[in-house]
Amino acid sequence: MPGITNKLSIGENNSMCRGSFKSFVLVVLLLINFCFRIVSQGIDSLYLSAKYINTPLTELLSELEEQYPVSFYYKNEWFIYDTVNLSFSNTPLPEALDKLVKGTPYLYQIIQDNMIVFMLKEEVAIMMGQMVDLSLDMKDISIVVIGDPDDAGKFKKVTLTGTISDGKTGESLFGATIHIENTTNAVISNLNGEYSLEIYPGIYTLVVTSIGFEKALYKVKIISNGNLDIELFEKSIKIDEVAIYSQRVHDNIRGNQMSLVEMDAKNIKKLPAIVGEKDILKSLTLMPGVKSIGEFGSGINVRGGGEDQNLYLLEGAPVFNTSHVFGLLSVINPDAVNNVTLYKGHIPAGYGERISSVMEIELRNNNLDKMHARGGIGLYNSRLMLEGPVYKDILTFNVGGRTSYSNWLLGELPDYYLQKSSASFYDVNGLLKLDLKKHQITLFGYNSYNKFRYTDELNYEYENILGSLKWGQAISSSLRSSLNVSFSQYNVKKDNIKTAYEENRLSSQINYISGKYNISFMGFTNHNIDLGLQSIYYKTQPGEIIPLNDSSLVNPELLMNEQAYEGSIYINDLYEINNNISVNAGIRYSGYFFTGPLKIPQYRADASYSEISVIDSVYYNNGEIIKSYFNIEPRLSLKVQLNDNNSVKLSYNRNSQYISLISYTSIPTPDDVWKLSGAYIKPLIANQFAIGYYRNFLGKSIETSVELYYKKLNNLVEYKNNASLEMRQHLETELINASGRNYGVEFLLKKKTGKLDGWISYTFSRTFKKTSSLYNDEIINNNEFYPSSYDKPHDLTVLFNYNINRRWRIMWNFTFSSGRPVTLPEYKYTIGAEQIIYYSDRNKYRLPPYHRLDLSVSLDESLRIKKKWKGSWTFSILNVYARKNAYSVFYKKAKPDKDSDYQRFNLYKLYIIGRPLPTITYNFIF
Amino acid sequence: MTETLKNIIYFIIIILLTACQEVYNPGEIDAGLEIPVIEGYIDDGPGPYKVDLFWATAFNEKSNSPIKNARVTISDNFGNSAVFAETGNGRYLSNPGDITGIPGRIYTLSVELEDGSIYESKPVLMHSVEEIDTIYAEIGDKDFISKNSWGELMINNREGLYVYVDVNEGSGDKKFFRFHNRLVAQSFHYIYLPTYPDSLDSSLVIMEPTIVYCWRKSGLDEVVNIKSTFNSNSEQVIKRHELGFLPYYFSILWQDSVTTPKIPSGWIVTTTAYSLTEDAYEYYSSMIKQLGTEENIFDPIPSQIKGNIYCLSDTNQIVLGLFEVASKTTRHTAFQWSAGRDNYDIKNLSTYSAPPTSACQDTIMPDFWITFREIY
Numbered sequence A: 001m002p003g004i005t006n007k008l009s010i011g012e013n014n015s016m017c018r019g020s021f022k023s024f025v026l027v028v029l030l031l032i033n034f035c036f037r038i039v040s041q042g043i044d045s046l047y048l049s050a051k052y053i054n055t056p057l058t059e060l061l062s063e064l065e066e067q068y069p070v071s072f073y074y075k076n077e078w079f080i081y082d083t084v085n086l087s088f089s090n091t092p093l094p095e096a097l098d099k100l101v102k103g104t105p106y107l108y109q110i111i112q113d114n115m116i117v118f119m120l121k122e123e124v125a126i127m128m129g130q131m132v133d134l135s136l137d138m139k140d141i142s143i144v145v146i147g148d149p150d151d152a153g154k155f156k157k158v159t160l161t162g163t164i165s166d167g168k169t170g171e172s173l174f175g176a177t178i179h180i181e182n183t184t185n186a187v188i189s190n191l192n193g194e195y196s197l198e199i200y201p202g203i204y205t206l207v208v209t210s211i212g213f214e215k216a217l218y219k220v221k222i223i224s225n226g227n228l229d230i231e232l233f234e235k236s237i238k239i240d241e242v243a244i245y246s247q248r249v250h251d252n253i254r255g256n257q258m259s260l261v262e263m264d265a266k267n268i269k270k271l272p273a274i275v276g277e278k279d280i281l282k283s284l285t286l287m288p289g290v291k292s293i294g295e296f297g298s299g300i301n302v303r304g305g306g307e308d309q310n311l312y313l314l315e316g317a318p319v320f321n322t323s324h325v326f327g328l329l330s331v332i333n334p335d336a337v338n339n340v341t342l343y344k345g346h347i348p349a350g351y352g353e354r355i356s357s358v359m360e361i362e363l364r365n366n367n368l369d370k371m372h373a374r375g376g377i378g379l380y381n382s383r384l385m386l387e388g389p390v391y392k393d394i395l396t397f398n399v400g401g402r403t404s405y406s407n408w409l410l411g412e413l414p415d416y417y418l419q420k421s422s423a424s425f426y427d428v429n430g431l432l433k434l435d436l437k438k439h440q441i442t443l444f445g446y447n448s449y450n451k452f453r454y455t456d457e458l459n460y461e462y463e464n465i466l467g468s469l470k471w472g473q474a475i476s477s478s479l480r481s482s483l484n485v486s487f488s489q490y491n492v493k494k495d496n497i498k499t500a501y502e503e504n505r506l507s508s509q510i511n512y513i514s515g516k517y518n519i520s521f522m523g524f525t526n527h528n529i530d531l532g533l534q535s536i537y538y539k540t541q542p543g544e545i546i547p548l549n550d551s552s553l554v555n556p557e558l559l560m561n562e563q564a565y566e567g568s569i570y571i572n573d574l575y576e577i578n579n580n581i582s583v584n585a586g587i588r589y590s591g592y593f594f595t596g597p598l599k600i601p602q603y604r605a606d607a608s609y610s611e612i613s614v615i616d617s618v619y620y621n622n623g624e625i626i627k628s629y630f631n632i633e634p635r636l637s638l639k640v641q642l643n644d645n646n647s648v649k650l651s652y653n654r655n656s657q658y659i660s661l662i663s664y665t666s667i668p669t670p671d672d673v674w675k676l677s678g679a680y681i682k683p684l685i686a687n688q689f690a691i692g693y694y695r696n697f698l699g700k701s702i703e704t705s706v707e708l709y710y711k712k713l714n715n716l717v718e719y720k721n722n723a724s725l726e727m728r729q730h731l732e733t734e735l736i737n738a739s740g741r742n743y744g745v746e747f748l749l750k751k752k753t754g755k756l757d758g759w760i761s762y763t764f765s766r767t768f769k770k771t772s773s774l775y776n777d778e779i780i781n782n783n784e785f786y787p788s789s790y791d792k793p794h795d796l797t798v799l800f801n802y803n804i805n806r807r808w809r810i811m812w813n814f815t816f817s818s819g820r821p822v823t824l825p826e827y828k829y830t831i832g833a834e835q836i837i838y839y840s841d842r843n844k845y846r847l848p849p850y851h852r853l854d855l856s857v858s859l860d861e862s863l864r865i866k867k868k869w870k871g872s873w874t875f876s877i878l879n880v881y882a883r884k885n886a887y888s889v890f891y892k893k894a895k896p897d898k899d900s901d902y903q904r905f906n907l908y909k910l911y912i913i914g915r916p917l918p919t920i921t922y923n924f925i926f
Numbered sequence B: 001m002t003e004t005l006k007n008i009i010y011f012i013i014i015i016l017l018t019a020c021q022e023v024y025n026p027g028e029i030d031a032g033l034e035i036p037v038i039e040g041y042i043d044d045g046p047g048p049y050k051v052d053l054f055w056a057t058a059f060n061e062k063s064n065s066p067i068k069n070a071r072v073t074i075s076d077n078f079g080n081s082a083v084f085a086e087t088g089n090g091r092y093l094s095n096p097g098d099i100t101g102i103p104g105r106i107y108t109l110s111v112e113l114e115d116g117s118i119y120e121s122k123p124v125l126m127h128s129v130e131e132i133d134t135i136y137a138e139i140g141d142k143d144f145i146s147k148n149s150w151g152e153l154m155i156n157n158r159e160g161l162y163v164y165v166d167v168n169e170g171s172g173d174k175k176f177f178r179f180h181n182r183l184v185a186q187s188f189h190y191i192y193l194p195t196y197p198d199s200l201d202s203s204l205v206i207m208e209p210t211i212v213y214c215w216r217k218s219g220l221d222e223v224v225n226i227k228s229t230f231n232s233n234s235e236q237v238i239k240r241h242e243l244g245f246l247p248y249y250f251s252i253l254w255q256d257s258v259t260t261p262k263i264p265s266g267w268i269v270t271t272t273a274y275s276l277t278e279d280a281y282e283y284y285s286s287m288i289k290q291l292g293t294e295e296n297i298f299d300p301i302p303s304q305i306k307g308n309i310y311c312l313s314d315t316n317q318i319v320l321g322l323f324e325v326a327s328k329t330t331r332h333t334a335f336q337w338s339a340g341r342d343n344y345d346i347k348n349l350s351t352y353s354a355p356p357t358s359a360c361q362d363t364i365m366p367d368f369w370i371t372f373r374e375i376y
Helices: A007-012 A014-031 A057-067 A093-101 A121-127 A280-284 A406-411 B003-016 B278-291
Strands: A047-056 A071-073 A083-092 A106-111 A115-120 A143-146 A158-166 A177-180 A186-188 A194-199 A202-209 A216-222 A230-232 A242-245 A260-265 A310-314 A337-343 A357-363 A372-377 A381-391 A395-404 A422-435 A439-454 A458-476 A479-496 A504-521 A527-547 A562-576 A581-595 A598-603 A614-620 A625-643 A646-657 A659-662 A673-676 A684-697 A702-719 A735-751 A756-771 A794-803 A808-817 A825-831 A834-839 A850-859 A870-878 A888-893 A905-911 A917-925 B020-023 B036-043 B050-055 B071-076 B081-088 B091-093 B106-112 B118-121 B134-147 B153-168 B176-195 B206-219 B225-228 B230-232 B235-247 B263-276 B309-311 B320-326 B328-336 B345-349 B359-362
Touching: A047 A057, A047 A093, A057 A071, A057 A083, A057 A093, A083 A093, A093 A106, A158 A216, A177 A194, A186 A194, A202 A230, A216 A230, A280 A337, A504 A673, A527 A673, A562 A673, A614 B230, A659 A702, A702 A756, A825 B320, A834 B278, B036 B071, B036 B106, B036 B118, B050 B071, B050 B106, B106 B320, B134 B235, B134 B328, B134 B345, B153 B176, B153 B263, B153 B328, B176 B235, B176 B278, B225 B235, B225 B278, B235 B263, B263 B278, B263 B320, B278 B320, B309 B320
Parallel strands: A071 A115, A143 A216, A158 A230, A310 A357, B036 B320
Antiparallel strands: A047 A083, A106 A115, A158 A194, A177 A186, A177 A202, A202 A216, A242 A260, A260 A337, A337 A357, A372 A381, A372 A917, A381 A395, A395 A422, A422 A439, A439 A458, A458 A479, A479 A504, A504 A527, A527 A562, A562 A581, A581 A625, A598 A614, A625 A646, A646 A684, A659 A673, A684 A702, A702 A735, A735 A756, A756 A794, A794 A808, A808 A850, A825 A834, A850 A870, A870 A917, A888 A905, A905 B020, B036 B050, B050 B091, B071 B081, B071 B106, B081 B091, B106 B118, B118 B309, B134 B153, B153 B235, B176 B206, B176 B225, B176 B263, B206 B359, B230 B235, B263 B328, B328 B345
C-alpha cells in the first residue's frame, strides 16, 4: 500500500516518516470511507486472555503479533513509556484494544483484517475537519469556551494567551507550566506570568502547575484566538524552601534556554550546610560548569571564567563582593530569596556587563495577609526575616538580616593569637513592594559588612551597599514595561597593623549607578519581544593610603578617581516557530566612555607599558573622553525538541565587559582592585558556542543532559611577573593583555522523585590563557597557552538524599575535583647574600586533587498549615574522612633551622577543614 | 560561666577552627635539569672584571656547586675580546689589559661549558654616566625591627641621618641607575692607659687618657638600590632618592670595658652609581619584589626573574643570572652630626681610601680618618 511504513521504520527515523505517516493516515481514512472504525469479522473472532502488570505496551503488542495473525503500526516514541496494567479474560481483541487506548490521545484502525494502525486523535480530527476532543472525562468541571462559536471551523490553528497569577495575592507567576493533556504541547509563563499557546481548535484539558501551588485543571473548548487568565492557589501543605534545579521540571527538554541553572522553592534544605547554614552560591557549585576555588574563596567560576566575570544581580543591583569572611558564606541570605537564575551559556540580550554568567536573585515579595517570620540559629551566625503587609493587598514589606557572633567565641579561646583575632559580619536587606495591579513598584535596600582581623597583623573591613527601585507597568495585555534604577557601592579597607612604624590604612571604593528600561511585547503570535536600553555610571577610587598613628612613617597618598559611562540598547525575540522549534535571538550594542578628570601617561611606542617607558602625560578635564569602546553583542539560541523526551539546543553568545577585578594573590582578597577599562586596558570580549542534548527517562523521573561549550576570550587582564598592584594609578604598567580559551563538556544525571533522589554531575573542562607580547616583561610562559588559576579539568559531584519518610532525610554529598594550578619554586641560587628562587612557569603544577564527603541528617518542619511555629533541625558532618585538602600553597621565608629543614624559603599548605566538622542548625518559621 | 559550659565552648571552637597550615611537600618537581647561573659584570673601571658561574640548586636540596672548566669570554663590538681565567669556586676573572669597558661600546658575554653547551648574553650597550650631582642628608629617625630572644617583635627607634642623592642627566632618554653604597662609620673614645713618669720607679703609675679611634665598615644597601630618572623640564633627573640611613649610634669592636662613652664622629659614604640598561633595571626590580614579600598568604603569586643570557645550543635551556654592563662614577661624602643638633656637617671628598676592615686603634689617628672638628 502506498505510503504505509511499518512500525520499525517509523520508530527509527521520526523526522523522515512524519509526512509519509500523514499520507498514510489519509489513505487509510479514504479506504475506510470516512468511517472511524472498521472491525473485520476476522479480528472480531480473536479473543484475548491474559494478565498484564506493568507490561510495556510495546512488549504487549509484540506478544500479540506473535500469538495472533495481526500486525501493529505505530511510532515507537508514542508508547515507549506506556505500560499496561490490565487483565483480559476471553476478551475480543477489538474490545481489548479499546481498553488499551482508553484515556490516551490515540485511536486505532483495523484494515485488511489484520493490520491495526494507531493514530493520533488530534491529527485525525484535523484532517477530518472535526473538532479535536482530547479532554479528560471531567464531568464536574464546567467547560470554558474560548472564541466566538460563530467562528467554529474558520481557523486551522489559533493562539491562546493569558496570564497566570497567584489567586490569593494577584502576583504574576513566573515559570508556571501549561500543559495540554494528551498532547506534547506545553508552554511556560514568562517573568510577567504571561503565556502564549498555539493550538488546533478543539476541546482540551489544560493542566496548569507551578511549584508550591495546587495543580489546576481547565476543560476548554477553543474555537478561535482568545484569552484565558488563570489563577493558582497555594497548596494547603506549604513547601517554602529554596530548591536547586538544573532546569525546572521538564524544562530541560521543553525550555528554550540552555545552560541555565535555576533555584526555586523546594529542596535546598537537602544540601550540605557549611558552618551551619545553607548557601545558595555554594550550592550552585554542585552543578556542572560551576566551580569555586575551595571551601573559602569568594564568588564562583562559571565555565572557566574568573569570579569577576559573573554579574550577581540582587534585585537588579550588582554585588561586587559576594562573600562574607573570605567566602565562609555568601552574602545572600537564603531566607530572603525567592528565586535565583544563573545564565551560564546563552545570556539574553537584556543582560550585559559581564562575559561569563549572569545571576539574577529575586527576594521574597509575597503579598501576605499577615506577618510571618523565619530564621535560623547556628553555631557561627543567626538570621531572622520578617515579611508581611503594611497595607493589605497593596503595600508589603520584607526585612531580614544575619549576624555572626564569632568574636565572642574567639575571645573564649585559650590562645593568645586567636584571642586577638576576630571575624564578624552582618547583612541586612529590606524590600517594600507597592502593588497597584497595573503598576508595581519595588524599593530595595541592602548592606553587608565584614570585619576580619588576624592577630595584630591585618585588619580587613569591607561592605556592599545596594539599592534599587523597580517600576513595572502593564500597559496592555501584550505590552509591559519595566524601569529599574539601581545603585551599588563597594568599600574596602585594609589596615596593616603589624608595627606602629608601618601602620597604615589602604582603602578603595567603587560606585555604580544604572538605569534600565525594558519593554516586553507579546503582540505577535509566537513572539515574545524584549527591547530596552541601559545606562551605567562607574566611579572608582583606586586607592588611598593613610598612616594610622602619629608614629607611622607611611606617607599619605590619594590616587585620582576614575569614572566611565556605559550605554547600551538591545532587542531580544523569543520566537516559537512551532511546538518543537524555537529561536531566541537578540543583539546588544554597547558604548563605553572612559572620561577625565585624569592624568594619562603616554608610553613609548617601542616598549611595553611600564614606569620606565613613560615619555609624557596628558591631563583630561572632567567629562572629557579619554577613550571609548563600542561593541556589538549578538546572542542566539535554538531549541529543537525531537519528542517529548529528547531535545537539542545550540547557542552562540558574544559578551563584553568593561570592568575587571585585578587579583594576583594565591587567595582572592577583599582588597583586590576593581579596574575600569581605560586608555590602555581594553574591554573583555567573550565568544561562546554551546550545544546540548537533553533526554529524560522513566517517565521523566530521570533527567540527563550533556552540554559542550567553547569560549574564546580576548583582552583578559593578566598580571606581569612580579607585578605590584597596590596604590597604582596606572595599573597598565603591571598588567598584560592576554587571550584565553575555555572548553568543556558537562554531564548531568538527575533523579528527581522517589525515596532516593539527587544527582551526579561531572564536568571535564579546561581554561587557558596566553600572552602574545614582544616585550620580555609581558611574556608569560613563552607566549604559550597555560592553565588559568581556576583550571580544574575534572569535577564530580555525587549528591543523594534518602528520604526515610516525609520529615526525616539522610544526605550524602561527595565531591571530587582536580587540584588547582599553582606556581612552585623549582630552583634556588644566591646573588650576593640573597637567596633567589627560580619559580616554575606560571601554573605549571597542581595542588593535589580535592575530594570531600559530607553527610547530614535532617528533621524537616511539620507541614501542617495550622501549626504556628515550625522548626527543623539539621545535623551535618563535613569532611567525614578528614581530608586535608590544600586550599592554597604559599611561600614563606623561614630561618634556616631544623624546623624549616634548613631552608630559607619554605612552602606551606593552608587547609581550611582538616578534620570532620560537625554542625547543627535549628531553623524556624512562624 | 560554669566550667562545663566553658569546656563545651572550647570543644566547639577547636572543632570550628580546624584550618591550619603546614609545610608542604609538592612531591615531584621538575628540578632535575642542570641550570647554570651566570653573573657577569664589566664596567668602565680598570678591572679585573668577574664572572661567577655556578649551578642552580633544586629547591629542596642544599648544595650549591660552582661550574668548573668553563671558557668565559667577553667581547666588544670593536673586535676586542678577553678570555677569563678561572680562579676557583666558580669565579672567573679577566686578565689586566685584555679588555676595558668603554662607554658607548657594546659587550657580549659568552660562556662555553665542558659539555659543549654555549651561553651568550644579549649584546649590551655600556651607557655613559654623569657625575653624581648632589648627595646630602636629612636628620631623622628610623624604627629598626628585630625579634628578642622570646621571638617577640621589638622596635628600636634610632636617630640619625637619611642620605639622599640628586642626579641630573640632562636631556635625552630615560636613564637607569644602580647605586651601591659603602659606609665607614667613625667613633672615638678614651681609655686610660698606665704611664710611668719615673722610669726608675715603676711603682709610680699615672693613668693617662688615651684616645681610641674605631671605625666600622659596612654596606648601606638593604637589597639592591636602583632608580630610574624621570623627565623634569626636559631633563632626566632623580630627586631625593634615598641611599640609606646612618644611625647615630653603632656598635664597635672594642673589648675594653673601661672607657669613656663612645662618640660618633662621622660617616663616610662611598656612593657608586652604575648606569644600567633597561633589561638590567627590570631584572633588579624583579629581584627586589621577590625579596620584599611580606611572608603571608596574601602575598602575590611569585614569578620568574628573567635575565639577558640565553643558551645558543639549546634555546629551551633555562639560564639564570645577568650580564651587567655599566659605567660608573663614585662619590665620597662625609657626614657628621651629634644627636640633638639641628644641622649636620658635610664634606665632599675628592678621594677616600677606605680601611680594609672594621677595627680600632689607639693614640694615632688613622690615615683615612676624616675630621670635622678638633678632637679633644
